[in-house]
Amino acid sequence: MKNLSLLCLVFGLCLACIPSTNQSSLNDDTNTNFSNSDTTSSDTGTGAADTNSGSVDTGSGTVDNGPILQSSGNVGDACTADTDCTDPGAICMEQPGGYCAIPDCQGGAACPSGAICDANFQNNGSYCLKSCLSDDECRTNEGYECDQFGTCWPMQGGAPSGGASPIGGPCTSNADCKDAGAQCFQENNGGEPTGFINGYCLISDCTAGSCPEGSICEAIFVGGGTACVDACQGTPECRNTEGYQCVSMTAGGSAFCFRGCGQDSTCPAGYACGDDAYCTPACTDDFCGPDKVCGEDGLCHDPPCTVGSCPAGLICNTSTGNCGPDLGTTPGPGPGPTCPNLPERDCVGGESYCGEVIVFDPRVGDGYDDYPINGETPTNQYRSYLRRDAIMLIKYAAAYVSCKAEAWIGGNGHALGMGDMSEADGSIPGTSINSPGHPPNTHENGFDIDMAYFQSTGPDNYLRAVCDHYSGGADQYHCVSEPNILDIWRTALFIGVLGSSPRTRVIGVDGKIGPLVSEAVSILCADGWFPHSNCNSAPIAYEVVDEGMGWYRFHHHHMHLSLKAPGSAFTAGTMPCLTNDCQNLHACIGNLKNLRRLGHTENLELTPVKKPLFFTPLQ
Known part of the structure; x- marks a missing residue:
């Protein structure tokens, strides 16, 4: 299963006490992406891509760290907007340098020449992607490779970006993360908040002992995929004023900093701790829509009740503005129906x-x-x-x-x-x-x-x-x-x-x-x-x-x-x-405490959109 370069977490339950530690639900059904590369743009005048990681020889059209492929708006080419893509129905996907692709190809029209229909997306999604037999057919200078599906797609890992932010540190793009192969999990994806306030640097596909100092390799992806995450022994060691907590996946297991608010982890000004227990932008009256009001806590709530506005069986407490059980209106005298077909209540036997x-x-x-x-x-x-x-x-x-x-x-x-x-x-x-x-x-x-x-x-x-x-x-x-x-x-x-x-x-x-x-x-x-x-x-x-x-x-x-x-x-x-x-x-x-499964606990998850081979768990 492919995901749009992104993070899909599956946490087990932590039954081990971590000082000042909370676990929060990450049952986020939105599509979440790592940062697009900010080092690449298309040059329509010369057809050569300009990158910060290498110089372009305009005479030869070559780059010193990999081949540059002509950007003509075909499937697989770089783009900044849908209008840059010339194939009918193509869109510009949010991938490094942009990626022209045609959605919903499975069962529909055939993909154009040089592209194949890739149906390895979650939720039965499919896209026409650039086909390939080797890496040199892909935009390797921008981090693309010919993957196991025979399509050009961003590879895992890469060279150090030159940024200053360590694993678990803030970022707005991959370039802000200092470690080789680090990616930026951004605060917003497609206009929707992810809960990773100010971004979070991590490295996917790690192995034991391979992570930079101060970080650990944890199997945080659904399906067992790993990532380097910021190690901790308690929430105060995390960015806890930005909505991050110290969490652990298993009893006695290693702990690491991740998104989550409540208790010792607070949201910064302008944010609120939402129902999913991570920080989101605080509401406004306009944001809440006509049927909700923006509360002092920055969350949308039902408007205060009025006399007669509560459902049957409830009554308005005008001092609090909340509907509550109406004990003054009883069901009346019993015993009611005779109910002759009730099952046996008591078990007879040893x-x-x-x-x-x-x-x-x-x-x-x-x-x-x-x-x-x-x-x-x-x-x-x-x-x-x-x-x-x-x-x-x-x-x-x-x-x-x-x-x-x-x-x-x-x-x-x-x-x-x-x-x-x-x-x-x-x-x-x-x-x-x-x-x-x-x-x-x-x-x-x-x-x-x-x-x-x-x-x-x-x-x-x-x-x-x-x-x-x-x-x-x-x-x-x-x-x-x-x-x-x-x-x-x-x-x-x-x-x-x-x-x-x-x-x-x-x-x-x-x-x-x-x-x-x-x-x-x-x-x-x-x-x-x-x-x-x-x-x-x-x-x-x-x-x-x-x-x-x-x-x-x-x-x-x-x-x-x-x-x-x-x-x-x-x-x-x-x-x-x-x-x-x-x-x-x-x-x-x-x-x-602070686990959110209905009962006592709940898995922590982020839902991926596209590869590597992760899958979305049933909810």
């Missing part, structure tokens, strides 16, 4: 049967949707294994809500999304790819599952934040205000039914959601909506402030169900921790 870790099947059922998440695909949902008794309880609760709440107002009418469970062998999700995504003693052996909250709006009830979780331009990883898209009544009914099982150890939620859900459960209980008399005993856990119990962060987009271990008991009136023993939670949560 631990060898009820505790067997099995795949959550079928994927979609009455009231639930176990959709692919966190790197899963429809054919490999490897994070979707749970104890048999847990699966039965969840299917019962989902079907109960689907039936009982069918006529309730509010909600978006969709099934509840399932999140991380365990892997087939009972290990923490991500273990099989060396990226366990949860603290030890959670999500092991099928006892735990993350599930979405029911939501008042949107196309589904998948795992997503149901509240504002940013403050001061940085992600806090917990609700900082009342939830604004939470379907409080269906969420409370679901949690109350889960709590009816004697097998349930704890149901954990965000600190802004916990008090609301607890009150809603009490109201539904009093109104007769639950199938059991002790409906106020659901073991709901949350933290309003961080007490080290494991609930304070990462539960703004999902609730967490954990079953009791065989033979254990829950003591009424206590607030259970995320783990059974409450041990080492500060350390574990600290390690996971």
Whole structure:
């Protein structure tokens, strides 16, 4: 797969603490390019390219560091604008010196003479590129080679540029980077911000020990490709006032500086820490469009609510301008429909049967949707294994809500999304790819599952934040205000039914959601909506402030169900921790802090457009 000379990252999860270190999501679906070379231009008078790296002999038309090819606007020729390219439909690609190419050739018109259709681009893209058999047919003086596809394309590496910026340093073009083969990952690509404020120098295709002093070779590209990146031991060693953090790809692995904001990494003036946790230009009212307003944090937000403007089931808090759950408008008296076709709630049998870790099947059922998440695909949902008794309880609760709440107002009418469970062998999700995504003693052996909250709006009830979780331009990883898209009544009914099982150890939620859900459960209980008399005993856990119990962060987009271990008991009136023993939670949560997978973590990626042989992961 080809990428437009560019950076495609795939990070595993870092479970090792790096002092003052955060990891951020780089799920950037935009096409990102390294800097164009600024050393080359076409000379239409002589047909010879002028470069800063060699002198042109106008008498002979030769250059001292490689052949110069006539620029006539054909495919593969240099250009500065689309109008420089003479072939029908050709464009000027952003490559060193420009590159005339014809897009979308696959299945279309034949490429002109001297060009072939290259379909090795991502997203099924294709371009007519200059064909070749050897390097001397390409613009080698500008860094082009005849690649493995038989096309002229920029080679990896090159000669030192003469710049002063080291690996990880700022740049606006390749010429600013001092090391041989270094390339500039620019701040903007095609007018879109990349998050690499003031640019970032790196060297692609490195090997162990080959990087300049102060940098390390890391397999940061999707597919295993490597690059020299700036080594660090903590975020203060990075350009942390420009939106760079010290991150690590694996537990105990080497750390390096990369884009990311929040905590000890701030954005410079004129920038804001966006939803993707990297710095982008601060908004303006015009930029946000007619349906959004520019907030003091430099990000676009929904305009403040007014009385009557909130969706059904929500009410406007005029002091904050946010919609929140309307506990004053209840579903009314229960018990509602009789629901004769509910599945069995309780597993009958011994631990060898009820505790067997099995795949959550079928994927979609009455009231639930176990959709692919966190790197899963429809054919490999490897994070979707749970104890048999847990699966039965969840299917019962989902079907109960689907039936009982069918006529309730509010909600978006969709099934509840399932999140991380365990892997087939009972290990923490991500273990099989060396990226366990949860603290030890959670999500092991099928006892735990993350599930979405029911939501008042949107196309589904998948795992997503149901509240504002940013403050001061940085992600806090917990609700900082009342939830604004939470379907409080269906969420409370679901949690109350889960709590009816004697097998349930704890149901954990965000600190802004916990008090609301607890009150809603009490109201539904009093109104007769639950199938059991002790409906106020659901073991709901949350933290309003961080007490080290494991609930304070990462539960703004999902609730967490954990079953009791065989033979254990829950003591009424206590607030259970995320783990059974409450041990080492500060350390574990600290390690996971600022990772953005829905649940706890997420891979860091940049999406390439063209070669080398990288690919875009499923999202």
